Amino acid sequence: MLVVTAAPLLVRQVLQLVDTWLRHRPLRSVTVEIDGDTIELGHASAEDQRRLIDAFVSARARRSGTPSSGE
DSSP: OOOOOHHHHHHHHHHHHHHHHTTTOOOOEEEEEEEEEEEEEEHHHHHHHHHHHHHHHHHHHHHOOOOTOOO
């Protein structure tokens, strides 16, 4: 378990690290929950995973009023 309380940039980096880790373990998935928001990574193409991560970080940033870096 990894606990992250940070700005969208750090959240994006952690999710991208998880995505990279998963690419080498195709039978596994990881669910990340932050303040009640959940994202599951593992069973999509690399491009779809990237889009999912971008959408997740952007949605969280809009709700918190924080700019989402890296888009």
